[in-house]
Amino acid sequence: MNPGTRTITVGIDGSRASLDAADWAAREAGRRRLPLRLLHANPRQYVPVRVPDVDVPAGRTRSPLDRAAIQLSYAHPALDIVARGAESPAVLALIEAAAASETLVLGSRGHTDHTGAPSCPAGSVALAVAAGAERPVVLVPAGELPEDERVPVPAGVSPGAAAYRPVVLGLDLERPAGPVVGHAFETAALRGAPLQVVHAWTAAPAAGDPSAAEPGDAPDEEAARRRALTVALGPWRRRFPDTPVAEQVVHGRPGHHLLGACAGAGLLVVGRRTGARLGRAVGTLIHQVACPVAVVPHG
Structure with missing residues (x-):
């Protein structure tokens, strides 16, 4: 070779x-x-x-x-x-x-x-x-089996004929990363699997007033983030037109929401800035999610 x-x-x-x-x-x-x-x-x-x-x-x-x-x-x-x-x-x-x-x-x-x-x-x-x-x-994770990548099938049906479970992508819109998004789309396309993109956000608290960080106080920001997510994914949707994509914008810490999204997933894709350490949220996800986790470095 x-x-x-x-x-x-x-x-x-x-x-x-x-x-x-x-x-x-x-x-x-x-x-x-x-x-x-x-x-x-x-x-x-x-x-x-x-x-x-x-x-x-x-x-x-x-x-x-x-x-x-x-x-x-x-x-x-x-x-x-x-x-x-x-x-x-x-x-x-x-x-x-x-x-x-x-x-x-x-x-x-x-x-x-x-x-x-x-x-x-x-x-x-x-x-x-x-x-x-x-x-x-x-x-x-230890114990990962071929059938864990696919949705359950009735008795008598070959597991290899089952559809692949979704690929989940955790996306930070403040630091958009083409290599991370590209890896998630390519992986989903190779499997013929749907892609679920999760963007979690928290409102910036007002000075001296942590209670101002409630999601209901920032509906315009949430709407803006939904639009920004759609725009960010647009080129990738056009490049992979056969890959079903679900977009999810949620308020709260990313780790909590990604852990929930991975309950039925075949793979989680997260990013890491080149030269930076793994974030605490990523480290926690690696130890807690039941599916494999792809850590993709980016600029």
Whole structure:
């Protein structure tokens, strides 16, 4: 595979969460018609292998990377899969891999240290990578199954024939971000899924009067935000005319409303300003929502 070729890359650490994330990444790679790269950050030397050529050298037992590669090659036989290790620390190796990837996929729970040092709190590597990567990072909760992406079907109907659940986009109109909106629209279009766009706002309180922040005191502002949302989405609607889009403008904190919107969603897409840390709301959503979360950096 040409190193410059865009891929879907997934971090493997041997945990159940990382294997669930790898299966999600394989499905996404199939939808986007991209190769899948498996990456295991490990200080021991590891020779890159191309699946299905995953014969283990004499004297070496199968690593978590070997096992994941074999399982995925059986589950997704048409997929181009490359497995490799990296000697850099996990966060650094994954951030570097993200730069050459269309999307980086990680389990939101799992092992968090691969150097023999005391382990960090669960999810610390995933959060650090999502906060530092230059490309979209999708955090997949443990236990995510293929059927979780789709609406329930009656008994006897193949889950693969079911429609995809909606993609939810959390949009900040004060900092409009084309890459974030584009990622959400493209992902929904690839799945043939509807897109639900949620913009949450709070009225600025008057000086010395926090009670002035009630939504009923700002009907004109709410109407203006609805118009601004429609205008912001207009070019994307024209670019993806077959994608159904629902617009929702709500008063209150974004995390609360996005958590509710994700109850029946297949994916949540949120933005992160390049060079900035993950906001508290995004970190909370990553730990609380039941669906995968795509964190997309933007200018």
